[in-house]
Amino acid sequence: MPEDFDELSKLLRLKRFEQPPPAYFEDFLDDFKDRQRAQLLREPAWRIAWDRVTAFFGGHSAARIGYGLASAAVLVIAGVTSFNILQTRPTPEMAALPAPHPAAQQASYLSLNTQAPMPGLPTLDSRMAQMAAGFPPRYVMDARPVSYEQPPSSF
Amino acid sequence: MADAAPVNPPANPVNPDIELVARTQAGDPRAFDELVVKYSPRLYGLVYNMTSNHEDANDLLQDVFAKAFRSINGFRGKSSFYTWIHSIAVNMTINFLKKRGRRFQMSLDDVDLNIQNDKEFIELTATSSPVREADLGELQQKLNEAMQKLSPEHRAVVTMFDIQGMPHAEISKILGVSEGTVRSRLFYAHRQLQAYLEEFRKK
Numbered sequence: 001m002p003e004d005f006d007e008l009s010k011l012l013r014l015k016r017f018e019q020p021p022p023a024y025f026e027d028f029l030d031d032f033k034d035r036q037r038a039q040l041l042r043e044p045a046w047r048i049a050w051d052r053v054t055a056f057f058g059g060h061s062a063a064r065i066g067y068g069l070a071s072a073a074v075l076v077i078a079g080v081t082s083f084n085i086l087q088t089r090p091t092p093e094m095a096a097l098p099a100p101h102p103a104a105q106q107a108s109y110l111s112l113n114t115q116a117p118m119p120g121l122p123t124l125d126s127r128m129a130q131m132a133a134g135f136p137p138r139y140v141m142d143a144r145p146v147s148y149e150q151p152p153s154s155f
Numbered sequence: 156m157a158d159a160a161p162v163n164p165p166a167n168p169v170n171p172d173i174e175l176v177a178r179t180q181a182g183d184p185r186a187f188d189e190l191v192v193k194y195s196p197r198l199y200g201l202v203y204n205m206t207s208n209h210e211d212a213n214d215l216l217q218d219v220f221a222k223a224f225r226s227i228n229g230f231r232g233k234s235s236f237y238t239w240i241h242s243i244a245v246n247m248t249i250n251f252l253k254k255r256g257r258r259f260q261m262s263l264d265d266v267d268l269n270i271q272n273d274k275e276f277i278e279l280t281a282t283s284s285p286v287r288e289a290d291l292g293e294l295q296q297k298l299n300e301a302m303q304k305l306s307p308e309h310r311a312v313v314t315m316f317d318i319q320g321m322p323h324a325e326i327s328k329i330l331g332v333s334e335g336t337v338r339s340r341l342f343y344a345h346r347q348l349q350a351y352l353e354e355f356r357k358k
Binding site: 008009016017024031033035054090 | 188263272
């Protein structure tokens with residue numbers, strides 16, 4: 001019933017006559033300036049910087065900006081991680097090669113000795129040492145000599 | 156003394172607030188002082204009538220102007236300064252009231268004695284015997300108690316519409332809700348207040 005609300009509105013409008021002491025508004029500006037200066041001295045620098053950032057983006061909700069920054073940070077971290085993973089992914093040629101022996105990984109890339117030493121087989125270095133000593137190299141497969149060099153004759 | 160005339164946003168298209176805001180943004184703090192002097196009575200009325208406590212209203216008003224000053228560079232003029240600063244005041248007061256909860260004491264301002272000359276007060280006392288019989292202090296106490304029973308959002312709408320005389324459209328801009336929402340909040344709040352203030356109704 002609008003007429004009833006009219007009467008209520010008239011009653012509520014009487015609250016306009018509730019007023020602070022007469023000097024209140026005269027002193028308000030000075031009080032405001034004093035408090036503002038005191039607040040500036042108390043406030044940490046990060047808080048002032050944060051207020052400036054929120055003011056720059058024109059929003060009233062710091063939480064919304066914080067959420068946006070957090071989301072952006074997550075995206076950046078996810079992007080960097082993905083990039084690193086893509087960089088280290090093996091190519092098809094690399095995938096076809098046998099996995100290097102851990103000891104071989106320690107060798108320099110410039111060295112010829114990139115093959116991992118197999119158990120029971122002479123290494124490249126030991127074969128070269130044999131040749132330097134005048135002995136022909138012997139190749140062994142399945143524990144039987146298979147080299148084309150004839151064994152020394154016993155006649 | 157009383158802020159008797161309805162407080163409406165400035166209708167003048169050449170709004171002096173724009174110049175004051177531009178000067179503040181350019182680094183002239185005295186321009187902001189002028190805005191503080193201009194808006195403190197209106198905003199005090201808004202915050203005081205929502206809190207029913209002078210000290211809380213004073214603290215909140217200081218915080219409202221401090222926040223407005225810090226954020227002034229973010230003010231792009233999409234709304235009027237009037238709307239912008241009122242929305243800061245309303246939002247900060249609603250947040251404060253939600254934190255304060257129900258545990259508080261009223262600290263009411265004095266009733267200006269000019270009320271005796273107010274046309275509506277004369278009319279109310281002439282037609283309503285409960286209003287005539289109640290003394291001013293009692294009437295003030297009851298009105299504030301009734302207001303404090305409303306939710307902060309409903310109190311904001313009643314304060315702006317009934318006490319400060321703002322139109323629905325302006326309230327909807329300040330609160331960032333539709334005019335329909337403002338009207339429905341007002342209707343609900345009026346119904347609640349009517350029940351609380353039943354004893355002051357015309358008999």
